[in-house]
Amino acid sequence: MLKKADVLRGTLDLMILRTLELAPMHSYGIAQRIEQITGGAFEVSPGSFFPALYRLEQKGWVRGEWGESENGRRARFYALTKAGRKRLDVELENWESVQLAIQKVLRTST
Numbered sequence: 001m002l003k004k005a006d007v008l009r010g011t012l013d014l015m016i017l018r019t020l021e022l023a024p025m026h027s028y029g030i031a032q033r034i035e036q037i038t039g040g041a042f043e044v045s046p047g048s049f050f051p052a053l054y055r056l057e058q059k060g061w062v063r064g065e066w067g068e069s070e071n072g073r074r075a076r077f078y079a080l081t082k083a084g085r086k087r088l089d090v091e092l093e094n095w096e097s098v099q100l101a102i103q104k105v106l107r108t109s110t
Contacts, residue, residue, distance in 0.1 A: 011095070012044065012048060012049070012052045013052055013055070013056060014088075014091040014092070014095055015034050015042075016030060016034075016052060016053060016056060016062070017056070017061065017062070017080060017084055017087065017088040017091060018088060018092075019033050019037075020062060020078055020079060020080040020084070021080055021085070024077045024078060024079035025077065025078060026067075026069055026075040026076060026077050026078070027049070027050070027053060027075070027076060027078065028075070030049075030053070030078065031044050031049055053078065056084070057078070059083075059087075060081055060083050060084070061080070061081055061083055061084035061087045062078045062079065062080060062081060062084050063078065063079050063081050064076045064077065064078050065077055065079075
């Protein structure tokens with residue numbers, strides 16, 4: 001079983017954008033989906049999650065609208081914008097570069 005870890009700086013935006021790629025979701029649903037996909041490996045605290053979500057909205061990469069959740073409560077639903085889809089592509093490309101660089105370091109023998 002994986003130990004819970006903090007999300008690396010910069011990867012939370014990527015995970016939020018990727019989660020919203022398929023369908024709009026409310027904030028709790030986004031956080032729950034990230035935890036589900038990672039098998040609970042990442043613990044995203046509200047203190048990190050909400051500022052990231054608001055930052056993405058301010059940059060125009062996600063759009064938030066009020067609606068009704070599955071349980072009948074008022075909730076803010078977020079959707080990926082056209083600019084957000086473009087940013088997701090950039091973030092995925094950057095992630096691939098970082099991942100390859102880290103792999104090179106880890107494969108280097110001392």
